[in-house]
Amino acid sequence: MMHSTSRHNTRSTERLSEEIRQPRSRSRGREGVPTAHVSPQQLRTAPPRQENSPIWQEPRVRRVDEEMRRSSSQNRLLDDGYDSSGQYSSSAGSLFRRYQERPGREDYNAQHATLDSLGEGVRRMMFNKPPRPPRMEDCANCGRPKSSEGRSSALEQLERKLGSVEYELRQHKLETNRQLMAKQHELDETIENLRLCKSNADDWRIRFEQSQKSLDETRQKEITLQRYLEHLPTSETNEQNRLELRHLRSENERLRDRVGRYQEEAGMLNQELNDKGKCLNSSKLREEMLSEELRKCQNELEKFADSNTAIKLQRELNSTLADKQQLQSDLDNAYKVHELLKKRLKMAEDKARNESVINFEKSSREEETIAALRRDLNDKDDMIGNLHMNIKELSSQRESVLKQNVVMENRIHELEALNTKEMSKLITSLLVQMTACSDEIKAIVKFCQQRALRKEPDLSLMLAARSSSPEGTLKENISIKVLEDRLQDIRALRREIDDLKDVICTQYAEEMGDNMVCNQQ
Numbered sequence: 368m369m370h371s372t373s374r375h376n377t378r379s380t381e382r383l384s385e386e387i388r389q390p391r392s393r394s395r396g397r398e399g400v401p402t403a404h405v406s407p408q409q410l411r412t413a414p415p416r417q418e419n420s421p422i423w424q425e426p427r428v429r430r431v432d433e434e435m436r437r438s439s440s441q442n443r444l445l446d447d448g449y450d451s452s453g454q455y456s457s458s459a460g461s462l463f464r465r466y467q468e469r470p471g472r473e474d475y476n477a478q479h480a481t482l483d484s485l486g487e488g489v490r491r492m493m494f495n496k497p498p499r500p501p502r503m504e505d506c507a508n509c510g511r512p513k514s515s516e517g518r519s520s521a522l523e524q525l526e527r528k529l530g531s532v533e534y535e536l537r538q539h540k541l542e543t544n545r546q547l548m549a550k551q552h553e554l555d556e557t558i559e560n561l562r563l564c565k566s567n568a569d570d571w572r573i574r575f576e577q578s579q580k581s582l583d584e585t586r587q588k589e590i591t592l593q594r595y596l597e598h599l600p601t602s603e604t605n606e607q608n609r610l611e612l613r614h615l616r617s618e619n620e621r622l623r624d625r626v627g628r629y630q631e632e633a634g635m636l637n638q639e640l641n642d643k644g645k646c647l648n649s650s651k652l653r654e655e656m657l658s659e660e661l662r663k664c665q666n667e668l669e670k671f672a673d674s675n676t677a678i679k680l681q682r683e684l685n686s687t688l689a690d691k692q693q694l695q696s697d698l699d700n701a702y703k704v705h706e707l708l709k710k711r712l713k714m715a716e717d718k719a720r721n722e723s724v725i726n727f728e729k730s731s732r733e734e735e736t737i738a739a740l741r742r743d744l745n746d747k748d749d750m751i752g753n754l755h756m757n758i759k760e761l762s763s764q765r766e767s768v769l770k771q772n773v774v775m776e777n778r779i780h781e782l783e784a785l786n787t788k789e790m791s792k793l794i795t796s797l798l799v800q801m802t803a804c805s806d807e808i809k810a811i812v813k814f815c816q817q818r819a820l821r822k823e824p825d826l827s828l829m830l831a832a833r834s835s836s837p838e839g840t841l842k843e844n845i846s847i848k849v850l851e852d853r854l855q856d857i858r859a860l861r862r863e864i865d866d867l868k869d870v871i872c873t874q875y876a877e878e879m880g881d882n883m884v885c886n887q888q
Contacts, residue, residue: 536667539882540683543660547690549818550653554694556811557646558701563804564639565708567797572715574793575629579722582622585782589615592775597740605744607772612737619730626723633716640709647702649868654694656875661687663882798853805857812863819870 593611665684817825 536664539878540664542878543657543664544687547657547687547694550650550657551690551694554650554697554701557643557650558697558704560804561643561701561704561708564636564643565704568636568708568711568715571632572711575715575719578625578790581782585779588775588779592772605748608737608740608744612734615730615733615737619726622726623723626719626726629719630716633712633719636712637709637716640705640712644705647698647705650698654691654698658691660879660882661691798850802853802856805853805860809856809860809863812860812867816863816867816870819867819874 661684813825817823
């Protein structure tokens with residue numbers, strides 16, 4: 368479109384320069400009056416005007432002159448950093464300067480300067496020339512003066528330019544509608560991802576509560592068993608207390624590791640929420656840029672308010688504004704959901720932190736209790752000699768108690784093994800789902816890059832991403848190498864997303880520059 372516009376400008380410039388520089392060829396009529404050469408097509412398409420009225424007073428000439436003045440003033444505003452409405456905008460000035468500084472811009476500047484000088488010469492010729500008596504001799508049964516041939520051809524050229532500008536405006540409107548549909552699709556995908564994150568967070572919260580409940584039940588059983596064993600004044604009590612101390616220490620370490628894993632998962636979820644917030648901010652920026660573009664289109668449409676095309680364009684603009692408001696409401700809802708997820712995640716982090724502090728305090732109190740029990744055991748060792756006679760009577764009771772203790776320990780180990788197996792399965796399933804999501808997002812980013820570069824999109828990538836089943840890659844154990852590979856894939860995906868953002872910004876700047884070229888013409 369840029370090359371066709373430049374060729375059209377060049378041809379228009381050459382024609383106007385030839386018409387101004389060539390002398391007027393006139394021939395003498397029968398009565399000695401100069402007669403201008405007028406073609407039959409110009410006679411048929413020439414609009415009627417009043418008799419004895421100068422050509423610079425015609426409505427078409429005045430309208431074209433006003434359009435040329437308005438475009439030149441608008442270019443000066445954009446060069447100084449003002450938008451089409453007359454208000455200061457740093458983005459408008461920077462984009463316009465960036466467009467003017469691109470390669471090949473000097474040819475466009477020279478063409479526009481030539482057009483401005485030719486238009487100024489035409490205006491000076493039409494407005495500064497003193498009126499003279501019109502020549503009323505007809506040419507080929509035409510009621511117009513014969514001296515208007517050059518000016519009517521110039522007006523036809525200007526009308527052709529006006530038609531080309533209207534055609535480019537329609538093309539730009541179609542492109543804007545396509546971009547709005549693409550932004551709507553991206554917003555729907557973002558909302559769906561936010562809903563999926565919310566459901567995953569709720570599932571993890573429910574699982575965490577279940578694990579906490581089972582842990583509390585296990586601790587209650589351990590406390591009951593400890594109270595029961597404290598009343599057994601035997602020699603095996605010391606060894607049993609030592610085993611219990613080791614068990615409590617291992618339980619404390621296991622709980623600390625579990626709290627650390629929960630904190631790492633919370634950090635990963637927080638990172639995902641931050642990424643979604645960045646996506647929302649980029650969507651807001653795109654929506655602001657689209658609103659600015661719509662405002663410019665509305666200002667351009669005000670120039671053609673007296674035609675039927677302006678009415679149609681106004682209706683289409685109203686529908687576009689309604690779609691924009693709907694997108695704005697959807698964006699606000701997505702932002703509210705994002706804030707709610709952030710608050711819930713913060714509450715979960717605070718809860719996990721408080722529970723870790725409580726567990727640490729409980730472990731310290733249990734260690735103090737064990738130290739006190741050790742002192743009591745030292746005192747009871749002195750009493751063992753006196754209680755040796757009672758050992759035979761309590762041996763049968765001790766055997767029954769030891770059997771119950773073995774049964775309880777086996778039950779505790781079974782519960783711990785079951786809990787660890789379920790957690791490993793859940794973590795494996797989460798990793799598989801995240802891998803499937805990253806593959807789908809990668810396919811979508813590749814599709815968007817091909818569309819932004821105006822290439823033929825490869826739909827097989829998206830179909831392959833959808834057809835692949837994430838459950839088919841489920842494994843029982845996940846190694847650190849697999850996790851590192853997944854992390855590298857996610858980082859590469861983020862780099863591709865950044866490249867896609869740069870391509871979209873560059874394409875948008877070029878389209879803004881093309882629109883400014885159309886406005887100048």
